[in-house]
Amino acid sequence: MRVLLVEDEEKTIGYLTRGLSENGHAVEAVRNGADALELALHYEFDAIILDVMLPGLDGWEVLKRLRAAGRATPVLFLTARDHVEDRVRGFDLGANDYLIKPFAFAELLARLRNLARLPKAAPGGGLLVVGDLEIDTLRHRVTRAGQGLQLTAKEYALLLLLARNQGRVLSRTLIAEAIWGLFYDQHSNAVDALVRRLRAKLDTPFATALLHTIRGTGYVLDP
Ligand code: CA
Secondary structure: OEEEEEOOOHHHHHHHHHHHHHOOOEEEEEOOHHHHHHHHHHOOOOEEEEEOOOOOOOHHHHHHHHHHOOOOOOEEEEEOOOOHHHHHHHHHHOOOEEEEOOOOHHHHHHHHHHHHHOOOOOOOOOEEEEOOEEEEOOOOEEEEOOEEEOOOHHHHHHHHHHHHOOOOOEEHHHHHHHHHOOOHHHOHHHHHHHHHHHHHHHOOOOOOOOEEEEOOOEEEEOO
């Protein structure tokens, strides 16, 4: 894969560039948001690994401008920030995945492989549509078949994560880390409970299900 790495910490740049190259990826590393945006707008990458805290434009601003320009390149946020509000903000802006530092390198490789399998999604921002489900990410409004759904912050975060990756099965580990930024062991039941609560609002009142359980693997949003 051709990967754009946006990171301002030299140690992390060295470590990731070496590791990704050894695994057959072509890596271009930049150290600030302006350079990242310049490259991402003018060249094709299979994925962008984007740090949030950067000199000049931060990662959120880079992603916002990239999506506003109509670029759908998959973006994985790599950051030490671990509040659920931060992740919701990232997904709202059109991020495809989120990995919290510190992380295992094997995990990053697995996430990149998954991103490569994503269908070329429509640019983020504005309206996300999955079947008869519509998510207005600017106003945080969710409707299904024209009917408004009242979701909690965590339910909304989960729905956005699934919608940004529609058709792709997400593991419980990935969901737990994306929503809570913690390790799966402590949250295996929490993921299932959150899915149950979301499903009760999203699917139960309607004739067809959008949120599917893939036994032994995870969950997928698919019309
Ligand atoms: Ca940084």
